[in-house]
Amino acid sequence: MILAINGLTFKYSSKPILENVDFELKPGELVSVIGPNGAGKSTFIKCINRILEPEGTIKIGQKDAKKMRRNEIAKQISYVPQTPENKFPTTVLDTVLMGRRPHSPWRFSDNDIDKALKSMELLGISDFALKDYNELSGGQQQRVIIARAIAQETNIILLDEPTSSLDIKHQLSLMELLQEIVQTRNVSVIMAIHDLNISARYSDRLVLMDEGKIIAAGKPDSVLTKENIQDAYGVEILVKEEEGKTHIIPLRSL
Amino acid sequence: MKKGSSADNCSIKNDYDRLIGRKILFISVLFAAILLIIGISSTIGVIGLSIKEVYLAIFNGIFPNTFEVSDVATRVVLHIRLPRICLGILAGIGLGMSGAVMQGILRNPLASPYTLGISSGAGFGAAIAIVLGAGIAGGEYLVIGNAFIGALICSIVILLLSSKRGTTTESMLLAGIALMYLFSASTALLQYFADDEASKEVTFWLIGSLSYATWxxxxxxxxxxxxxxxxxxxxxxDLNLMVTGDDTAKSMGIDVERTRLILMVLASLLTASIVCFTGTIGFIGLVAPHMTRMIIGGDHRFVLPASALLGGLLLCFADIFAITILEPIILPIGIMTAYMGVPLFLYLILKRQKAYW
Known part of the structure; x- marks a missing residue:
């Protein structure tokens, strides 16, 4: 296991957002966290690398995350936020180079720049290298932030709803890319995602959350059942198999 | 996704190196311009001096008896003109730097020592000293001491707020603006009940001046x-990453709360130590970081030194105009920074509309 979480609990004021969540991650696994709005998906993602400070135990490799320094965690886990922002003019290359900060705190070496350029090449954004990040489209910005996470060279990448601002073509190509990264680099990915069909198509495992708890986890076909989706979302669905993958067709709200 | 990339990494790297080179060149040019303007500015005044005399007097001040310079030139340059110029440059450097840091911490191009209420806090402290004669220090340090404490009190309130869990950068800026109004109203109240002389002195302090410069x-x-x-x-x-959001900065290994506290304390200290001597010099802290980012981009490793030097240069230029425009009357520097800065600033914003508004 490269990540083992036990009894994860997080509260805003006294309101529990996550309650007693257990989770394990193997190397080279792509896991999607699904669930309705307010289920605690994003909070769960942010607790893993201590962006939020939860109760419970998190083991990264063999180490207790609570005893690790932030920089040490940043060398193991990278994070792609839901709404990447930057108010000030910054080139795409400078944005990707930010991913090298855990390795080079102040000055970036030639090696850092090479790694940033390679991850930009992988994401197909080399042509924008010296353009202002703020001048790019939402989809291009998303790719820049993923390139930054790859340049960070971590074992685990966390993504918070990475497909939410993308059109269908870009959603598919992003998922294909994540799958490729997982398979070729032995990196593990955990992402919060709303689209159930896309998550089922590309994930090794799904985790269904509702009201801060995991209510189902496992292979997509075992999680995306009529009963589970009705319990979590309050909707009636039809489950179909297409090209060996589970697909759902939403019918009506209950 | 790979198919989209055609540019050669090597040429990108070369272009990037050139970009960095241009940023370093910009900083070097600013530094050279400041050295040059010190000389030019020192020639301005009732007693006419050439640039050569000025520089020789300055060198003689640093390395005594190296050159032959008239006593008048030495006295005028070293004891009258240079202190004023140096105070202006250092005040500009400090305000330019603290403005850039505050804008970075608050992720907001509207942040500055002025909009965060720090200058108004200093003004209120000074007004208490001038009108009521009350303060923590005595003698010539009465006003300075009070202004320093006033600025720090305002900073501490903002810092306490920022250390509260869940406080957004927007609410910090709004709190700063609220404090600015509170201190300005309190200063106006003191002036309302003060005698004419004291009220005039407070007004004079509030618009900022370099006239009382000493070494x-x-x-x-x-x-x-x-x-x-x-x-x-x-x-x-670290500030570069904090600009992209707390979550991202934390995920890159930065202790965001601690770094924000360190940066805010230092920027506040810097502002307080300047405005307590010069009075409220507005606009430099806002405009210098903006102009810098428009010219060299937003990388704070370059923005901080460049904004500092640009602040020093702008303040020095404003001072030259303040001295010469209605000669022999010397206008307060705070008025000149606004008159010169606003048109320049508006021009730059209109020219580069899509930059970052």
Whole structure:
């Protein structure tokens, strides 16, 4: 296991957002966290690398995350936020180079720049290298932030709803890319995602959350059942198999 | 996704190196311009001096008896003109730097020592000293001491707010604006009940002035800059990440709360140590970082030194106009920074509309 979480609990004021969540991650696994709005998906993602400070135990490799320094965690886990922002003019290359900060705190070496350029090449954004990040489209910005996470060279990448601002073509190509990264680099990915069909198509495992708890986890076909989706979302669905993958067709709200 | 990339990494790297080179060149040009303007500015005044005489007098001040310079030139340059110029440059450097840091911490191009209420806090402290004669220090340090404490009180309130869990950068800026109004209203109240002379003195202090420059004051500001600048520069790359959001910065290994506290304390200290000597010099802290970012982009490793030097240069230019425009009357520097800065600033914003508004 490269990540083992036990009894994860997080509260805003006294309101529990996550309650007693257990989770394990193997190397080279792509896991999607699904669930309705307010289920605690994003909070769960942010607790893993201590962006939020939860109760419970998190083991990264063999180490207790609570005893690790932030920089040490940043060398193991990278994070792609839901709404990447930057108010000030910054080139795409400078944005990707930010991913090298855990390795080079102040000055970036030639090696850092090479790694940033390679991850930009992988994401197909080399042509924008010296353009202002703020001048790019939402989809291009998303790719820049993923390139930054790859340049960070971590074992685990966390993504918070990475497909939410993308059109269908870009959603598919992003998922294909994540799958490729997982398979070729032995990196593990955990992402919060709303689209159930896309998550089922590309994930090794799904985790269904509702009201801060995991209510189902496992292979997509075992999680995306009529009963589970009705319990979590309050909707009636039809489950179909297409090209060996589970697909759902939403019918009506209950 | 790979198919989209055609540009050669090597040529991108070369272009990037050239971009960095241009940023370093910009900083070097600003530095050279400041050295040049010190000389030009020192020639301006009732007693006519050539640039050569001015520089020789300055060198003689640093290395005594090296050159032959008239006593008049030495006295005028070293004891009258240079202190004023140096106070202006150092004040500009400090305000330019603290403005850039505050904008970075609050992720907002509207943040500055002025909009965060720090200058107004200093103004209120000074007004208490002038109108009521009450303060923590005595003699000539009465106004300075009060202004310093006023600025720090305002900073501490903002810092306490920022350390509260869940406080957004927007609410910090709004709190600063609220404090600015509170201190301005309190100062106006003091002026309302003050006698004419005291009220006039408060007004004079509030618009800022370089007229009471002494080498002691310059040394005090120089020491604060010498302490704060290396630490701010050391934290400048962390500031780059904090600009992209707390969550991202944390995920890159930065202790965001601690770094924000360090940066805010240093920027506040820097502002307080300047405005307590010069009064409220608005606009430099806002405009210098903006202009810098428009020219060299937003990387704080370069923005901090460049904004500092640009602030010094702008303030020095404003001072030249303040001295010469209605000669022999010397206008307060705070008025000139606004009159010169606003048109320049508006022009730059309109020219580069899509930059970052």
């Amino acid at each position: 002691d004051k310059i040394l005090a500001i120089a020491i604060v800059i010498a302490i704060t600048f290396p630490i701010l520069l050391w934290k400048s790359n």
